[in-house]
Amino acid sequence: MENPIQRISEILRDQDDFLVASHFNPDGDAIGSTCAMGHILASLDKQFTLYNPSGIPDRYNYVNTVAPIATVLPNPLPAWTIVMDCGADDRMGEALLGRADETSIINIDHHLGNKNYGAVNWVDPTQPAVGSMLATLATELGIALNGDLAECIYLAVSTDTGFFTYGNTTPESLEMAATMLRNGLDIARMNMLITKQWSENRMDLWTEALSGKELFLDRQVAVTVVTKEMFARTGTTSEDTENIINFLRRLKSVRVAVIFREEGPDLYKFSLRSYGNDNVQEIASRFGGGGHRNASGGTIAAPIDEAKSMLISTIADVLELR
Known part of the structure; x- marks a missing residue:
């Protein structure tokens, strides 16, 4: 069986122009993963559009999204659409689901019950967050886990693991966080930005x-x-x-x-x-x-x-x- 990480890496290296999407009403993993994928594609000098039908919630307005997050789909759609953190295809929203036959979907997810709705599927319920999967993908592509990419991955993984306190926390996720910390991630600043958003x-x-x-x-x-x-x-x-x-x-x-x-x-x-x-x-x-x-x-x-x-x-x- 083909390794989905290698297959996705090949597509990202060989193709150009991608749509990057996650589920509507996005949480930290959805926003963090969307922006992390944007930074990965920017590192590869690729064209891409970030998309979410709900936009970016105000509580994540500190995130460096690398590009605006569009709320309206481009026309035509790119040949490849990367859909993340959507346990079912309807979670991507009616607009994109209604045009799914116009693009090839790369499905990256960690939910139980995902029906592998993509042309390429990387579904791993043992992962604590899609953000941790993107850390693995970035490493496969030779991209360092630092700077804005590290901040986006940290947002994704920390919010889905309760700041590494939930039962889905893995040794690998802690090692990933340690790597990003060694690479300069300001964890105190990130924790303040993530949590200090109350009115x-x-x-x-x-x-x-x-x-x-x-x-x-x-x-x-x-x-x-x-x-x-x-x-x-x-x-x-x-x-x-x-x-x-x-x-x-x-x-x-x-x-x-x-x-x-x-x-x-x-x-x-x-x-x-x-x-x-x-x-x-x-x-x-x-x-x-x-x-x-x-x-x-x-x-x-x-x-x-x-x-x-x-x-x-x-x-x-x-x-x-x-």
């Missing part, structure tokens, strides 16, 4: 969300709900909900933390977090969602009380909680 409005939203938590199944499941009314009242957006769930799962008794976010009438996006062997990806998959063993999500179309009941029942079934 008072966000704190107000978190206060409401955390104080409204509910505990189920002998206090082993913590649930909170964020509604559109809460966003309006606090002057916040969905971006401000990031990481609320990780505070919920800090409760001693909790094995699974859940956050519901209202998307529309009787439509809720849910996220799940767990530790160790508690596989929430299997839970999410029963609702058409997915992700990782300890971090997954999906969508439920139902009134909130019904949605909570359905999800809690499934958690109890999968994890045998009573």
Whole structure:
């Protein structure tokens, strides 16, 4: 079987003009990986366009993106499109998915359940982040892990590993971070830029969300709900909900933390977090969602009380909680 790292390296060396994309509503791994790939292509003196249908969130405005992140697709599309951190092809957004037959997709991802939708697929669920995969790719291409490239990779990997505290942290990811540190990465500055992005409005939203938590199944499941009314009242957006769930799962008794976010009438996006062997990806998959063993999500179309009941029942079934 062909080594996908070598195949992708060959394409990047031999071809020119690429579209670089990640999932809509991007997180740190999506933005960091998009920008890291941009720096890799710039090092190879290639033409490229960075794209995300949601643009770049304000909390990442310190990132050197090497090129603007477009919110509208180029026309025509380049021959090759590099799609990253999209566990399913619809995560790239309707616009790109609708034109996927106009380009050849290189699928670089670390999610369980990825269906290998690309012409070239590098899918490795053992990787903590796509950013760590790009560090391997850069090394394969002879590109040093320093400067802006290192900062983008650090953003990607640190946010997906909880600053190297989650169970997905690997020896290789720590060694990669050590290499970048030796190469001049200012880790204190990066940690400050990544974490010091709160507004008072966000704190107000978190206060409401955390104080409204509910505990189920002998206090082993913590649930909170964020509604559109809460966003309006606090002057916040969905971006401000990031990481609320990780505070919920800090409760001693909790094995699974859940956050519901209202998307529309009787439509809720849910996220799940767990530790160790508690596989929430299997839970999410029963609702058409997915992700990782300890971090997954999906969508439920139902009134909130019904949605909570359905999800809690499934958690109890999968994890045998009573």
